[in-house]
């Protein structure tokens with residue numbers, strides 16, 4: 001369980017002013033839940049994710065994972081960033097093996113596990129490629145495999161498919177769901193696509209424009225496993241999308257930040 | 259395809275050198291320069307080949323190479339070490355920054371007389387001068403490269419379980435490698451220049467010493483031989499570094 005209580009974040013900006021990025025966020029996420037955070041750009045979605053990751057300390061409030069206060073990054077919470085953040089000096093295999101090796105897994109064992117993961121994300125045969133030789137979608141698959149490789153209980157995904165074209169994006173959404181169905185990790189997923197949030201999640205957290213507050217939390221009661229083709233025709237799915245779009249509309253800055 | 263690009267690059271690289279030699283020959287052939295002062299290239303190259311087989315000359319080359327390598331290696335270790343430390347620690351940076359600001363623009367060769375008095379006429383004074391000159395470009399480019407490392411690379415490694423004190427060597431240094439190697443390349447060229455210069459000013463051996471001795475006795479041909487030797491050495495060393503660079507940076511997008 002992830003418990004976020006009373007979290008606020010103030011940033012010092014260049015002109016010696018302070019900027020309130022997050023205001024009094026409280027949120028509880030159950031183990032195994034897929035939760036999306038939705039909101040206009042600049043509302044503090046990334047900041048909230050970084051706080052749960054332990055990369056950024058909140059100005060106020062507390063965060064706990066499995067009852068333990070978060071004081072820094074740890075292998076129980078694995079990030080996946082929009083920019084992939086792969087190590088350019090390591091091959092695909094080297095990137096995926098990094099985590100297990102840091103966890104003290106033997107080289108042979110780490111390699112065997114990593115090869116399996118690379119196959120699972122559909123990149124068999126690309127083990128010895130360097131990130132620069134891969135497309136955006138492939139890079140994000142490697143980044144996902146690299147994070148899964150150290151078995152985090154929680155996945156923290158910050159607009160992971162935001163930089164991909166629509167077709168690649170759809171395929172990665174499906175693959176992510178399949179992987180998630182298998183081991184039911186807790187996922188905290190930041191996006192600004194309403195369809196993506198509804199398609200993937202058990203719960204959608206809608207945030208207000210800056211300073212970020214929680215506006216609404218919507219339970220997505222759609223059957224699993226979800227099939228995209230069926231879901232798109234499902235009136236319940238359509239209603240969720242329309243409703244949530246309505247909630248975002250009156251706070252949206254998306255026209256300004258496509 | 260790659261092979262063809264390589265050969266055309268090599269041809270393009272050789273063309274200006276060939277042109278230079280042609281102009282050199284022309285200056286003599288058309289009588290613009292007396293052969294006693296500017297000897298024809300053919301004669302210089304013949305002497306070069308003969309000298310390369312000469313034991314005494316080989317020892318001069320060895321002396322220069324040793325100083326060059328020792329100075330450059332120390333500069334790399336110090337420059338990368340201090341640059342990384344300054345990028346990692348604000349306290350170190352606060353100490354290093356003003357020192358670098360004052361010393362970097364100083365013409366290091368001005369220190370040479372003092373170094374001679376302190377360290378004598380042997381290797382030490384020359385190596386120290388090479389270090390003093392090659393250090394700053396390596397230090398500065400390491401510092402900037404290490405400061406620019408993408409935060410999310412560091413976060414990814416920390417989440418995977420890398421302890422903070424290992425981040426410097428497991429993430430920051432490899433991520434800054436393109437910049438570090440650019441600094442090393444500049445440092446190497448400077449090392450070649452400075453070691454030769456130091457030997458010209460005061461020395462009992464080395465290529466710079468050979469040149470000065472030849473000049474003092476008006477042996478024009480012997481003056482050009484060490485000059486060409488140091489150019490060739492620089493070319494070979496630069497080629498080796500380039501090869502190392504393309505190996506170490508094989509995963510990085512072209513820079």
Ligand SMILES: Nc1ncnc2c1ncn2[C@@H]1O[C@H](COP(=O)(O)OP(=O)(O)O)[C@@H](O)[C@H]1O
Pocket residue numbers: 011012013019021039040041042043044045046047048210
């Ligand atoms: N390190 C920082 N320093 C100063 N301001 C920041 C920093 N990180 C984020 N901000 C500001 O906080 C706000 C929220 O940013 P972010 O969490 O990236 O929003 P989102 O991910 O929802 O687009 C923005 O106004 C941004 O400019």
Ligand SMILES: [Mg+2]
Pocket residue numbers: 045046047158159
């Ligand atoms: Mg963001």
